[in-house]
Amino acid sequence: MKTLKDAWDWYEHARTNLYRRQRLGTPHWDERSSGANQIRDTTDLWKDENFKPLSSNTIQKETTKALPPLAPNGFGGVDGELSEATQA
Numbered sequence: 001m002k003t004l005k006d007a008w009d010w011y012e013h014a015r016t017n018l019y020r021r022q023r024l025g026t027p028h029w030d031e032r033s034s035g036a037n038q039i040r041d042t043t044d045l046w047k048d049e050n051f052k053p054l055s056s057n058t059i060q061k062e063t064t065k066a067l068p069p070l071a072p073n074g075f076g077g078v079d080g081e082l083s084e085a086t087q088a
Helices: 004-025 034-042 056-070
Strands: none
């Protein structure tokens, strides 16, 4: 990163992608959920060795620990949704 804008862009992308991973892991990753069955049936994601060992709990724990330093004031939504400014 060479500029403040580069650093800010990295920060926003890192925060947004951690949030997305958390959202994916929470309701959609658990093998008991219908979302996990849809992901498994429609993608090769479950065949990827990097994703096979992940559980919904692991995703939730990792993102819950990683997000607060990047979003000390939360995401602005009641359930952790990103603000409109962050989504743009």
